[in-house]
Amino acid sequence: MSAAKTHITIEQNTEYLKRYAFLERACMRTLAGWLPGVPEWEAKNEIGLHTWESADSVDLIYSRLRELRTYQPERGLSLRFKRIMQEIDHAANSAEMIATVYLVIKKALLAAYRQHPDVTWSDFDRPTVKITEKVLPAVERQVAWAEAFFSTIQHNYPGWEAWRDYIAGLLAADGGVTGAETPGPEPVRPDNHPLLLPWKECQRMQGWPIFDPSVDVEPDRKAAPEAHRLWRFKHYLNEMTAAETLGSILWMTPEMTWEYQHNVSRHLWDEIRHSQLGQVRVQQLGLKIEDVPQVVQIYNVMMTLPAVDQYALLTTVIEPNGMPEKSTNREHWEAIDDEISAAAVSYDWSDENFHIRWGKKWTPVLLETYGYKETPEEIAARTEAWLMENTPVRMQQKMAIESHQGGTSDDSKQPY
Ligand SMILES: [Fe+2]
Ligand SMILES: [Fe+2]
Numbered sequence: 001m002s003a004a005k006t007h008i009t010i011e012q013n014t015e016y017l018k019r020y021a022f023l024e025r026a027c028m029r030t031l032a033g034w035l036p037g038v039p040e041w042e043a044k045n046e047i048g049l050h051t052w053e054s055a056d057s058v059d060l061i062y063s064r065l066r067e068l069r070t071y072q073p074e075r076g077l078s079l080r081f082k083r084i085m086q087e088i089d090h091a092a093n094s095a096e097m098i099a100t101v102y103l104v105i106k107k108a109l110l111a112a113y114r115q116h117p118d119v120t121w122s123d124f125d126r127p128t129v130k131i132t133e134k135v136l137p138a139v140e141r142q143v144a145w146a147e148a149f150f151s152t153i154q155h156n157y158p159g160w161e162a163w164r165d166y167i168a169g170l171l172a173a174d175g176g177v178t179g180a181e182t183p184g185p186e187p188v189r190p191d192n193h194p195l196l197l198p199w200k201e202c203q204r205m206q207g208w209p210i211f212d213p214s215v216d217v218e219p220d221r222k223a224a225p226e227a228h229r230l231w232r233f234k235h236y237l238n239e240m241t242a243a244e245t246l247g248s249i250l251w252m253t254p255e256m257t258w259e260y261q262h263n264v265s266r267h268l269w270d271e272i273r274h275s276q277l278g279q280v281r282v283q284q285l286g287l288k289i290e291d292v293p294q295v296v297q298i299y300n301v302m303m304t305l306p307a308v309d310q311y312a313l314l315t316t317v318i319e320p321n322g323m324p325e326k327s328t329n330r331e332h333w334e335a336i337d338d339e340i341s342a343a344a345v346s347y348d349w350s351d352e353n354f355h356i357r358w359g360k361k362w363t364p365v366l367l368e369t370y371g372y373k374e375t376p377e378e379i380a381a382r383t384e385a386w387l388m389e390n391t392p393v394r395m396q397q398k399m400a401i402e403s404h405q406g407g408t409s410d411d412s413k414q415p416y
Contacts, residue, residue, distance in 0.1 A: 007121045008180075013128060014068050016116070016178045019081065021061040021073050023109055023177065024135075026085035027101050028054035028265055033251035035268070036202035036244035036299060038094045040153060041289065048243050048272030050142050051250075055265035057135040062258065064131045081174045088167055090193040095150065095157030100167040102146030110139045112177040162190040198248040202241060202299040211238070211293040213392040221332055229341060230285050232329065235395060236278025236348075238295040243271035245302055245310060252307035255369055256362075263358045270351045277344040284340070297392040305386070308366045313383035315359020316376060319352055321399040326352065 008016065031051040038044055065073050074082075088105070091097035116132040154160065169187025171177065204210075219227035246268040250261060279289055302310050326349040333342040363376045372379065388397055 008119055010068070010125075012180075013120050013125065014065065014070050015076075016112070016119075016180075017061050017065050017068070017128065018070065018073050018077060019177060019179055020109060020112065021058050021065065022077055022081070022085070023105055024054045024058045024061065025261075026088060027105055028058065028261070029085065029251060029254070030088045030091075030097065030101055032247040032265065032268060033089055033197040033199075034091070034094075034097050035247035036199040037196060038097070039203040039205045040094055040149075041205065043094060043098070043149060043153075044240060044243075045272060045276065046142075046145055046149070048269050050138075051247070052265045052269035053138040053142065055262050057138065058258075059262050060131050060134055064128055067127060078174055078179075080170070081179070084167070084170050084174075087170060087189075089197050090195055091163060092193055092196070093157045093160070095154055095160040096163040098146055098150050098153075099160050099164040102143055103150065104164060104168045104171065106139055106143050106146070108171060108177045110136070110143055113139060163193065166190055198252055198303070199244075200300070200303050202244045202296050204294050204296060205290075208290055209293040211295040211297065211392065213297070213394065216394060218395065218398075221329075225332075225336055229333075229338070230282065230287070233278045233281040233285065233341075233344075234287075234292050235295075235393075236344075237275055237282055237289065237292050238298075239271050239274040239278065241295055241299040242314065243268050243275065244299050245314060246271060248303065249307045249311050249314075253311075253366065253369075256365070260362050260365065263362065267355055267358060270355065274348050274351070277348065281341065281344060295393060298396075301390050301392065305383070306370075308363075308370050308372060309379065309383055309386075311359070311366055312363045312376070312379040313387060315355055316363055316380040317384045317387060317400070318396060319355050319359065321396070321403040323349070323352060323356075324402065325399060 028051055031047045031054065035044060035047050035051070038047060062073055065071075084105075088097075088100050091100060113132045113136045117129045120128055122129050166187050166189055169184060172181070172184035173186050175181045175183050219231050221228045246264055250264045250268065253260070253264075282292055283289065302313070305313070326345050330342050330345045330349065333339075333345065360376075363379065366372075367374060367376065367379065374382070384400055388400060391397060
């Protein structure tokens with residue numbers, strides 16, 4: 001009998017899965033934090049989806065780890081390995097972030113997931129094989145997107161290779177994704193890589209028009225249905241800033257439980273989807289995305305608040321206040337036989353129910369975790385007063401005022 005081992009042991013299998021989950025979580029975190037910092041519109045849309053997909057892969061792997069009786073999936077990981085999560089945040093620009101998150105880490109994960117069924121005792125470890133089969137298609141798509149997209153932007157960001165090589169070197173120095181490869185030498189960190197996160201201002205491509213609050217007039221729904229519809233879907237397109245806000249909130253609250261992070265990453269993607277329903281609709285109505293003024297101001301002004309205040313404001317004030325208008329719009333669009341707009345807002349409304357539910361669940365936990373003395377009701381009142389003073393979007397002020405004018409028929413405003 002040969003002494004050479006043909007497959008990894010159950011203990012090694014558990015260690016591999018812990019490392020996969022950790023790297024997926026690192027990618028989720030960096031993608032969320034970088035969402036506001038990436039100016040390229042296509043990349044923002046993809047990063048929003050991939051933040052959620054990375055989180056969902058973490059969640060799947062955690063579930064298998066629990067079956068393997070591992071309840072603390074980060075226990076025992078080497079400090080060198082854990083350093084990768086901090087270091088990938090320090091990219092200097094879009095190209096360095098994409099080159100490391102996707103073309104180093106995700107690509108290495110892809111290879112590991114593909115090999116896993118051959119490495120483990122597949123006959124006895126079918127549940128793990130099923131997990132790797134489930135997470136694989138998303139990573140395959142993510143890497144394929146990044147490779148194609150990167151080739152279109154890399155010339156705008158000369159010098160990205162040094163950062164890519166450094167992060168690849170960090171992973172290699174700890175034995176690669178599985179930790180089982182022969183460790184490479186400790187890489188030298190390139191100079192001039194201060195942490196740019198959290199982004200104080202969200203980034204857009206140069207020359208894109210910026211929203212002017214003074215000319216943002218809401219057309220009358222009944223008297224001017226076409227103008228009203230276009231106006232409304234331009235605001236939907238700008239829900240990109242809600243996704244960006246959630247990206248920074250997620251990045252700034254790492255002390256919160258995994259379940260919270262999983263929920264916020266989904267919330268983030270939902271806001272990308274709401275932006276996309278605006279993108280789809282304005283294009284159908286004859287505009288180009290880059291013609292629509294970008295409401296960057298709301299992200300920028302919300303970033304003057306701490307993460308907890310931002311989360312409470314979004315989920316316990318802005319989102320509940322917005323519900324009645326969605327129901328009215330659906331009825332209006334159904335009445336004028338605009339089934340596309342009605343379908344779009346019906347999914348938005350459905351998503352928002354969950355966002356509000358998450359807000360009720362997590363705001364008290366955030367207040368407790370970060371040592372606030374306020375109750376959820378107090379922080380809602382305080383941040384709503386702040387919103388009335390500071391929002392550049394008149395629609396948000398109007399929704400706030402209307403929500404206090406006998407809007408008791410809407411369930412979403414009622415406490416559970
Ligand atoms: Fe939304
Ligand atoms: Fe929402």
